[in-house]
Amino acid sequence: MIAETIFVGTELLLGNIVNTNAAYIASELSGLGIDTYYQTVVGDNKQRLKGVIELALTRSDLVILSGGLGPTQDDITKETAAEVMGRELVLDEESKDRIIAYFEKRGRVMTDNNFKQAMIPEGAIILANDNGTAPGVIIESKDNDVMDKVTKRVVLLPGPPHELEAMFEDKLIPYLQEVNALDKQVFYSRIVKICGRSESEIATILDDLINMNGAVTVAPYAKTCEVHVRVTAKAETIDAAKKLVKPVVNEIKSRLGDSVYTTHEERTLEQTVVDLLVANDLTITTVESCTGGLIAGRLINVPGVSEVYKSGEITYSNKAKRRILGVKKSTLQKHGAVSSQTVKEMCLGAAFFNKADVAVAVSGIAGPDGGTPEKPVGLVYIGVNVCGQVTTAEYHLKGNREKVRNTAVAESLILLRKCILEYYSKKTFGTP
Amino acid sequence: MIAETIFVGTELLLGNIVNTNAAYIASELSGLGIDTYYQTVVGDNKQRLKGVIELALTRSDLVILSGGLGPTQDDITKETAAEVMGRELVLDEESKDRIIAYFEKRGRVMTDNNFKQAMIPEGAIILANDNGTAPGVIIESKDNDVMDKVTKRVVLLPGPPHELEAMFEDKLIPYLQEVNALDKQVFYSRIVKICGRSESEIATILDDLINMNGAVTVAPYAKTCEVHVRVTAKAETIDAAKKLVKPVVNEIKSRLGDSVYTTHEERTLEQTVVDLLVANDLTITTVESCTGGLIAGRLINVPGVSEVYKSGEITYSNKAKRRILGVKKSTLQKHGAVSSQTVKEMCLGAAFFNKADVAVAVSGIAGPDGGTPEKPVGLVYIGVNVCGQVTTAEYHLKGNREKVRNTAVAESLILLRKCILEYYSKKTFGTP
Numbered sequence: 001m002i003a004e005t006i007f008v009g010t011e012l013l014l015g016n017i018v019n020t021n022a023a024y025i026a027s028e029l030s031g032l033g034i035d036t037y038y039q040t041v042v043g044d045n046k047q048r049l050k051g052v053i054e055l056a057l058t059r060s061d062l063v064i065l066s067g068g069l070g071p072t073q074d075d076i077t078k079e080t081a082a083e084v085m086g087r088e089l090v091l092d093e094e095s096k097d098r099i100i101a102y103f104e105k106r107g108r109v110m111t112d113n114n115f116k117q118a119m120i121p122e123g124a125i126i127l128a129n130d131n132g133t134a135p136g137v138i139i140e141s142k143d144n145d146v147m148d149k150v151t152k153r154v155v156l157l158p159g160p161p162h163e164l165e166a167m168f169e170d171k172l173i174p175y176l177q178e179v180n181a182l183d184k185q186v187f188y189s190r191i192v193k194i195c196g197r198s199e200s201e202i203a204t205i206l207d208d209l210i211n212m213n214g215a216v217t218v219a220p221y222a223k224t225c226e227v228h229v230r231v232t233a234k235a236e237t238i239d240a241a242k243k244l245v246k247p248v249v250n251e252i253k254s255r256l257g258d259s260v261y262t263t264h265e266e267r268t269l270e271q272t273v274v275d276l277l278v279a280n281d282l283t284i285t286t287v288e289s290c291t292g293g294l295i296a297g298r299l300i301n302v303p304g305v306s307e308v309y310k311s312g313e314i315t316y317s318n319k320a321k322r323r324i325l326g327v328k329k330s331t332l333q334k335h336g337a338v339s340s341q342t343v344k345e346m347c348l349g350a351a352f353f354n355k356a357d358v359a360v361a362v363s364g365i366a367g368p369d370g371g372t373p374e375k376p377v378g379l380v381y382i383g384v385n386v387c388g389q390v391t392t393a394e395y396h397l398k399g400n401r402e403k404v405r406n407t408a409v410a411e412s413l414i415l416l417r418k419c420i421l422e423y424y425s426k427k428t429f430g431t432p
Numbered sequence: 433m434i435a436e437t438i439f440v441g442t443e444l445l446l447g448n449i450v451n452t453n454a455a456y457i458a459s460e461l462s463g464l465g466i467d468t469y470y471q472t473v474v475g476d477n478k479q480r481l482k483g484v485i486e487l488a489l490t491r492s493d494l495v496i497l498s499g500g501l502g503p504t505q506d507d508i509t510k511e512t513a514a515e516v517m518g519r520e521l522v523l524d525e526e527s528k529d530r531i532i533a534y535f536e537k538r539g540r541v542m543t544d545n546n547f548k549q550a551m552i553p554e555g556a557i558i559l560a561n562d563n564g565t566a567p568g569v570i571i572e573s574k575d576n577d578v579m580d581k582v583t584k585r586v587v588l589l590p591g592p593p594h595e596l597e598a599m600f601e602d603k604l605i606p607y608l609q610e611v612n613a614l615d616k617q618v619f620y621s622r623i624v625k626i627c628g629r630s631e632s633e634i635a636t637i638l639d640d641l642i643n644m645n646g647a648v649t650v651a652p653y654a655k656t657c658e659v660h661v662r663v664t665a666k667a668e669t670i671d672a673a674k675k676l677v678k679p680v681v682n683e684i685k686s687r688l689g690d691s692v693y694t695t696h697e698e699r700t701l702e703q704t705v706v707d708l709l710v711a712n713d714l715t716i717t718t719v720e721s722c723t724g725g726l727i728a729g730r731l732i733n734v735p736g737v738s739e740v741y742k743s744g745e746i747t748y749s750n751k752a753k754r755r756i757l758g759v760k761k762s763t764l765q766k767h768g769a770v771s772s773q774t775v776k777e778m779c780l781g782a783a784f785f786n787k788a789d790v791a792v793a794v795s796g797i798a799g800p801d802g803g804t805p806e807k808p809v810g811l812v813y814i815g816v817n818v819c820g821q822v823t824t825a826e827y828h829l830k831g832n833r834e835k836v837r838n839t840a841v842a843e844s845l846i847l848l849r850k851c852i853l854e855y856y857s858k859k860t861f862g863t864p
Contacts (some may be wrong), residue, residue: 313745
């Protein structure tokens with residue numbers, strides 16, 4: 001079954017709101033193993049909406065519309081969809097009673113146009129709305145050639161996310177699962193998250209996998225200092241699909257080794273770093289200059305980080321680097337604040353001041369000002385101290401101030417992970 | 433001129449990411465007074481993408497595509513658009529050099545498939561990418577009947593938001609403004625940025641302006657703890673448009689008073705706070721618990737912040753609050769870490785430890801764990817110390833851990849601005 005989604009609302013075309021419903025429905029459908037090839041946004045305009053629905057029906061079996069079910073004049077989705085499907089709108093008594101009850105319960109004044117929401121295309125399946133007044137609707141069209149075989153489905157859902165999501169989960173998913181069962185197609189996907197390698201590098205290493213034609217698809221997506229590779233398979237059962245995905249994920253992991261930091265959708269790089277610290281019973285501190293708190297900000301977004309993170313500093317001025325972290329005046333004078341010597345002393349002083357096992361220190365020139373020919377904007381030094389073993393690295397980052405800072409944060413997390421892994425692998429082999 | 437946008441990427445169809453580019457481009461276009469009737473999302477599939485572009489060209493004059501300009505096999509936007517427009521791809525030496533320089537500067541491994549990004553449709557206008565490797569492209573097609581009159585325009589932009597937004601603002605808007613000018617229509621818009629008031633409150637106060645029909649449009653956009661009101665006018669000359677916009681902007685400012693923090697597109701709330709500090713010759717420090725560095729992170733995104741920001745701390749544990757900031761053990765025992773008493777002592781101690789005039793302190797329960805019936809998830813206290821005058825405020829914030837933290841950061845900046853303004857207005861009136 002091929003699905004396609006249509007989002008109705010001029011506010012989307014004006015950019016007044018972000019279309020989060022599109023991502024929500026898309027991930028729910030792919031979770032159900034239903035392919036979606038198109039998403040369309042159209043305004044509250046009958047002629048254009050009609051054209052979009054008609055086009056969708058020529059290329060998809062399941063057309064899901066969201067928005068335009070409200071009581072006002074410019075809510076035209078239901079009328080338009082009914083017209084395309086050749087149905088009359090008839091008053092649904094149950095929906096009418098639900099609407100009356102909804103207003104009574106909230107002691108709110110009800111206007112006649114609210115009854116507009118109780119008008120339903122004849123023969124449609126009604127999805128009761130437990131969080132609002134507009135009921136959802138499923139219109140099934142049967143192919144006359146094939147007796148009683150439903151060939152096209154049009155689903156109308158309300159626009160407000162909390163109404164749409166509740167209705168989708170409670171009412172629509174059970175319906176779609178039944179339909180799907182008849183289709184005998186399931187779809188399963190895993191993500192492989194990689195850090196410290198470019199998308200083109202990954203694409204070269206995985207070229208044969210990305211270009212293999214078959215039941216398994218491999219697609220890389222570039223993120224800031226990360227590449228996420230999605231491996232997807234379609235089969236008759238979920239187990240069969242998993243059997244197809246597993247060897248490909250393992251092959252990718254074996255080719256990319258330590259660069260792979262997780263194969264779990266919801267796990268982030270900062271989560272991986274925090275887990276490494278917890279697993280090795282280490283505490284961590286951060287001392288930041290140009291990134292000014294953003295590394296701590298990402299680490300502290302991990303629930304339960306309090307176990308490993310106690311305190312950290314933003315040492316933006318040279319004075320602060322000396323006073324709080326004990327960076328030597330001579331070091332700052334000889335090498336400057338943006339130097340590997342300074343970040344080395346910063347992460348040594350940080351571990352001491354904060355009584356932490358691991359420390360990360362960053363100093364760089366984020367721009368737009370402050371750059372020199374020897375030390376241009378984008379030059380960043382990161383130092384990592386794991387139980388006294390210090391590693392420093394130099395980076396030349398591109399982009400505006402915000403981009404340079406966010407990239408420096410990502411590189412810091414990557415270097416942290418690398419240094420902790422190396423420290424323990426060395427320890428295992430007995431080398432100090 | 434009618435525009436239409438197309439977003440290319442299977443990750444959008446799978447719901448892996450939310451299509452924020454759609455809202456960004458939509459609001460920019462409406463700001464320019466360019467109508468958009470359709471937005472389409474399509475996957476990395478040549479045949480389907482081709483069909484979408486061809487359809488768009490039948491109903492729109494300007495077709496803007498985003499995504500699929502990367503170096504990998506499944507990045508097919510440029511090839512497909514060139515095919516539809518009947519152009520060959522030719523190597524652009526300048527783009528090639530930019531890509532080589534980009535990799536050299538970052539000391540990263542470059543692979544041959546990166547040169548794919550330097551292949552440009554012949555005769556196209558190139559939009560240099562200052563934040564990545566994929567250049568943007570404008571393909572103009574001339575109508576043979578009307579000598580040299582450009583009738584259709586296809587614009588290709590990169591997918592990563594920071595690359596797309598920078599390119600749109602710096603390169604595409606000037607081009608579109610010229611095109612608009614040829615249409616004998618000039619659009620001018622100003623933004624009024626408001627903090628500390630809800631969108632519905634603003635909508636009520638500005639109801640008559642928002643609903644007036646004429647050459648001037650007033651549209652509010654909700655942001656985190658902010659509302660941005662865009663005032664746009666259409667006229668034959670830029671001066672005529674400015675004359676229409678100015679009185680409306682002034683009317684909005686007079687109705688909303690101090691809640692308006694700027695009427696400049698590029699100015700942020702943190703910029704406004706930093707400017708207030710500079711103007712009053714004050715230094716500032718930040719001490720953060722649940723926001724863990726994000727307030728400092730936003731302040732330090734302001735170029736030249738070094739003048740007012742020297743250092744700050746993340747005091748996540750109670751020990752750190754006591755050791756670094758001198759919060760009393762009895763205070764933590766009696767009132768807890770999340771209390772107005774604790775943030776009061778935090779911002780007093782912070783100013784002392786960091787030798788700063790102004791200090792902001794935050795302590796709260798970001799969740800998902802750590803909530804109790806008395807102190808539920810979302811409870812946040814913020815303290816602001818302006819030259820010894822301390823203000824504390826209690827907040828009950830909604831959403832997940834990330835949302836609670838980001839809202840707390842925004843509220844902190846708003847309270848900072850309010851307290852500094854009040855401190856000086858009081859001083860002017862001679863009250864301590």
